[in-house]
Amino acid sequence: xxxxxxxxxxxxxxxxxxxxxxxxxxxxxxxxxxxxxxxxxxxxxxxxxxxxxxxxxxxxxxxxxxxxxxxxxxxxxxxxxxxxxxxxxxxxxxxxxxxxxxxxxxxxxxxxxxxxxxxxxxxxxxxxxxxxxxxxxxxxxxxxxxxxxxxxxxxxxxxxxxxxxxxxxxxxxxxxxxxxxxxxxxxxxxxxxxxxxxxxxxxxxxxxxxxxxxxxxxxxxxxxxxxxxxxxxxxxxxxxxxxxxxxxxxxxxxxxxxxxxxxxxxxxxxxxxxxxxxxxxxxxxxxxxxxxxxxxxxxxxxxxxxxxxxxxx
Amino acid sequence: xxxxxxxxxxxxxxxxxxxxxxxxxxxxxxxxxxxxxxxxxxxxxxxxxxxxxxxxxxxxxxxxxxxxxxxxxxxxxxxxxxxxxxxxxxxxxxxxxxxxxxxxxxxxxxxxxxxxxxxxxxxxxxxxxxxxxxxxxxxxxxxxxxxxxxxxxxxxxxxxxxxxxxxxxxxxxxxxxxxxxxxxxxxxxxxxxxxxxxxxxxxxxxxxxxxxxxxxxxxxxxxxxxxxxxxxxxxxxxxxxxxxxxxxxxxxxxxxx
Numbered sequence: 001x002x003x004x005x006x007x008x009x010x011x012x013x014x015x016x017x018x019x020x021x022x023x024x025x026x027x028x029x030x031x032x033x034x035x036x037x038x039x040x041x042x043x044x045x046x047x048x049x050x051x052x053x054x055x056x057x058x059x060x061x062x063x064x065x066x067x068x069x070x071x072x073x074x075x076x077x078x079x080x081x082x083x084x085x086x087x088x089x090x091x092x093x094x095x096x097x098x099x100x101x102x103x104x105x106x107x108x109x110x111x112x113x114x115x116x117x118x119x120x121x122x123x124x125x126x127x128x129x130x131x132x133x134x135x136x137x138x139x140x141x142x143x144x145x146x147x148x149x150x151x152x153x154x155x156x157x158x159x160x161x162x163x164x165x166x167x168x169x170x171x172x173x174x175x176x177x178x179x180x181x182x183x184x185x186x187x188x189x190x191x192x193x194x195x196x197x198x199x200x201x202x203x204x205x206x207x208x209x210x211x212x213x214x215x216x217x218x219x220x221x222x223x224x225x226x227x228x229x230x231x232x233x234x235x236x237x238x239x240x241x242x243x244x245x246x247x248x249x250x251x252x253x254x255x256x257x258x259x260x261x262x263x264x265x266x267x268x269x270x271x272x273x274x275x276x277x278x279x280x281x282x283x284x285x286x287x288x289x290x291x292x293x294x295x296x297x298x299x300x301x302x303x304x305x306x307x308x309x310x311x312x313x
Numbered sequence: 314x315x316x317x318x319x320x321x322x323x324x325x326x327x328x329x330x331x332x333x334x335x336x337x338x339x340x341x342x343x344x345x346x347x348x349x350x351x352x353x354x355x356x357x358x359x360x361x362x363x364x365x366x367x368x369x370x371x372x373x374x375x376x377x378x379x380x381x382x383x384x385x386x387x388x389x390x391x392x393x394x395x396x397x398x399x400x401x402x403x404x405x406x407x408x409x410x411x412x413x414x415x416x417x418x419x420x421x422x423x424x425x426x427x428x429x430x431x432x433x434x435x436x437x438x439x440x441x442x443x444x445x446x447x448x449x450x451x452x453x454x455x456x457x458x459x460x461x462x463x464x465x466x467x468x469x470x471x472x473x474x475x476x477x478x479x480x481x482x483x484x485x486x487x488x489x490x491x492x493x494x495x496x497x498x499x500x501x502x503x504x505x506x507x508x509x510x511x512x513x514x515x516x517x518x519x520x521x522x523x524x525x526x527x528x529x530x531x532x533x534x535x536x537x538x539x540x541x542x543x544x545x546x547x548x549x550x551x552x553x554x555x556x557x558x559x560x561x562x563x564x565x566x567x568x569x570x
Binding site for chain 2: 083100
């Protein structure tokens, strides 16, 4: 269980996190989404006691992180993948962490096995690829077998196999009843992994919702194509649906599902060429939600010009 | 204790520690070489001139190398974590920052103190054996009489390591921390000498590099009114460690990472 209450964190004058409140419950994968600079990492750093909140609080299992004496048994975190000394071996990196929290050395071997690094356990971390460092960071998070897990951008630098592995790992961890919080700036990734979404922008909460609710909220009706569109339109309207004409023969229908539309058309003897439920992709929904809150945005005009120049050369 | 064990494992699982201790061992070899050279020189002189021969003591090369090794080891114990971002992992595993800071300090001092003591003792003992019965003044005193001097040097090295550690915690940069210690060890002494008397001697007496000699000075040794008593010198030495640790701890505990 993770609880963030009215959390504000200022750096200098500008707030990185601004009155943010949300909860992450056990048994689910919760995606923590927002554009770059939205305050995801800052929130996680406050949750882990690495940064002090300006006001408000961030609790793990009802306590401030700093009050937990051997926190690795309760909370596992993957921060930036670079958070290991390049001169140390993977085994030694996990070994000192295990020592600090009284975790038996057998766990070190077990998690190295679990993340697929057993073969390079004695190799120096400095020689690892970004993907291997991510795996090492995940091994560190799993070391104490904690009930709460936080992953900051875990798929960074992973190959497609690795991405799928992480996705399955997170689903499995949540399936075991653990609390899993995963930050990402990629909606497409979260759509495949998360049950719930906490979306933030410029340090504020934009949405705290389930993936299903979000896609329902951005449903765009049903596209219906028929050679006898005007007739169908009248019949649908009579049945209580909201109908919009979209060019020749195309209707956008809300208030009736595809089955209802099909039966109505059959009852009236009107042929249908196409019935397609349309929903905005989660990606589009996310873009719409966070529009205006992205901190670093390219000027659309400039990007366009760059592309045109690229095409010309 | 867990934090201590973890820090100990960290320190001994990086190569920089081994290299630093290897540099120390190399300096001990230089001490042997110097003693051998002194013996050869003594043998080569006509007996009448031997009485006037002056030579730096056997541990001289080590007295130059030991503070540098100690400062590097102390600084790296913390700056390497800031450089790699591992400090966040450390703080997430041991969230009680005073405990984490103290554990690191104990491990740093706990490595440098015995390493310093072993190296100076080896340098002096073997140096005496190499020079043997030759009556070179700086090699004449028996090793047993040198015990306060040897202990003083070891504590001095440990304090310098802690100064490097404290500076590292404040500056969070290896280059910055080592520069700070180098200023303390190598830049301030000649600057102090530029002061008009008696201030040059007064300022000089509290400098880190000049403390070992004052700690081990025989009570009747020729000095000046400006020099510290052995107890006073020990107090000043410990004050260096206290100030560096306090500043480091304050920064470590209070600032975000």
